Amino acid sequence: MTPELELPLTAVLAALDEPARARAVAELPVEAASSALAEMEVAEHPEEMLLAVGPDYAAELVEELPSDDAVDIIRELPPEDREAVLSEFEDRAEVEKLLTYSEDSAGGLMTTEVVAVSEEASLGEAIEEIRRQSEESDDLYQVYAVDGRGRLKGVIPITKLIVAPPSRRVREVMEPVPAVVRPEQDQEQVARLMARYNVAAVPVVDDGERLLGRITFDDVIDVVEAETTEDLLKFGGVSPEEDLSASWLGAVKSRLPWLYVNLLTAFLAGAVVYLFQSTISRVVALAVWMPIIAGMGGNAGTQALAVTVRRLALKELPKGRALGVIWKEMLVGAVNGIATGAVVALVAGITGEVWVLGLVVLLAMWGNLLVAGFAGAFIPILLENLGVDPAIASSIFVTTFTDVCGFLLLLGLGAILLM
């Protein structure tokens, strides 16, 4: 009863090194070993543990798993080991069918182990059928009612099964299915649907409404976690395909393209400075303020961007309110621009040779943070309306915007007021 004292088997296995772990798995009863496999995260590499016990025992372990977990592990195996394990399988055709679905589709998430009864049966007969069909005892969230051709017709509430008289027909107590998904639907859509309808399991049906399998809440929690990783990486300018534990070569391949994009936009900022070379050579103090004005603009823009990207992702930003959001972010930028601009103006006025330098940096900071608020809200909203993912690369465009505007303001005002 005290969770601190009840260590799950996976935690124990995770603490062992690879050879000890393989030996431990080989010693465990099949049920315990396969349920430990099912609970391991992808990053813990269950497939390596599997390879260490040899193809015969590996096939036996994988056959014990729910089909979704089995397919996930088989996907991770190198081709020759995959063949060795599959050849030991009794129901190879079913697993191969599941392998054809994309990993991030509903088909890739679903398990084919569902409890389904005929809508024509009585509840007593249904309970008999459940007794036969249900192998695992503790994840019976929904019992499905199907017609003679396997088409999903309804769902039987568990309480009805327990409390209604056994003579009643399934058809009489079943309820409409609140939501179904097709195997080709994206996993993020499935996660949103389940969160919206608060259902612990959602059935997967084909185009003929035939029941193929079901997806349970635990798979969806994994999807939401993976999404978080993807969003943060995209925001940081890393391709979401980059595996968190990728090799250095994989990391280079995923990041270099974005660095080249950033380089192109950085040349724009450099070009602005190029235009003002004569101003800088005469008032070299302006060069000191360049990174400060640009850096603060970039930071304020990223703040506005993070809030806007997240609102778009959560669908919390109806189209009609876009203008209001952009306006709010510009107001925030203007206020923060005055608050930080006053500080830099004071420092520049005191340390500079002329007090007008203080006025120049105040106006540049204020203007740049106003622009940062605009760009941080406008760019992701524009990308979303163009059908482009607003998270990806937004930060590169926003910081280019603030760099260019910051330099234009600082050096332009400097050229006018200081020369």
Add this chain to the structure above:
Amino acid sequence: MTPELELPLTAVLAALDEPARARAVAELPVEAASSALAEMEVAEHPEEMLLAVGPDYAAELVEELPSDDAVDIIRELPPEDREAVLSEFEDRAEVEKLLTYSEDSAGGLMTTEVVAVSEEASLGEAIEEIRRQSEESDDLYQVYAVDGRGRLKGVIPITKLIVAPPSRRVREVMEPVPAVVRPEQDQEQVARLMARYNVAAVPVVDDGERLLGRITFDDVIDVVEAETTEDLLKFGGVSPEEDLSASWLGAVKSRLPWLYVNLLTAFLAGAVVYLFQSTISRVVALAVWMPIIAGMGGNAGTQALAVTVRRLALKELPKGRALGVIWKEMLVGAVNGIATGAVVALVAGITGEVWVLGLVVLLAMWGNLLVAGFAGAFIPILLENLGVDPAIASSIFVTTFTDVCGFLLLLGLGAILLM
């Protein structure tokens, strides 16, 4: 059966404007209106809909809700309306007890509607009890067995209830509870626990092991979504307390402190430029390359940071491997530094007055991206080891690091090689 055609009530309500929505809710049957309230997201402001129908009907609607949803909505009400609604409540004491738990604790997430039976009862008696206790039919994930003093003793698998003979005792068929939580535990811990044990519901018990309530998977999906928002905002330099739809004043309060921190660090970068004023006044072309070298370093550092922060958050970075990770990121930085440095060297060599400028920008870019890889991995790992959240403000420190090093390299090398 076609989900596209079955619009949930909440979607219809969300599409209405505020007065029309209040009128629609007032017209709906109590059950339908309260289940629509339960499915609304916090950002859709269910409490506003509630206020519009008046305290009497509001109290009636809220009493229909599961206690966790009821408490969530009551929390959002302004104090005087909260009092008006609570005074209409039949079981005011229970709701006030729940209001004492922090919103992001297990106590704040749990609902007190659990189905519990005595461990001494027979299954037949238990089924009678379930019939009495269960009001909602479709979320009976677990039936709990308690002793005479309300202490949680086990969980009855649903299949056992259905298929075992009614004469058997609860005590004989019940299984050990895989995991329990205390009301004061943090919601993130609860989410991780449920994801780890793949359970649709987890019981909440007090220090005396007495059953207080349960938390279901749908609350946990909301927690994981909220965490995603928090992580992205922190990464973007916004206080995670900032409500996504906060007013401009709220946004200023949450962001201005970070901008001041950033300003302090930006002065460091400015100070480096200050030291090299005479170099810039003689080779003003260096000022053109300043934003390019610094910007690329900041970008590469943010990439390394995003990957490292996410690995730390997922606990995928064992302490022993920290050095390896830092080393990998430096290698990635070095490779990307050469790849992008070659391009800038070419441009600088062609456009500059002397070809040595190309060498200077090549070395500065290479060195700064190497430093960026180091800082992007080292800073969050250091913060984590110091017990500080590595996501927050990391990006400010990383970009300061790359600004300072970028200017030092570019201007220092320029001073040596170009003068």
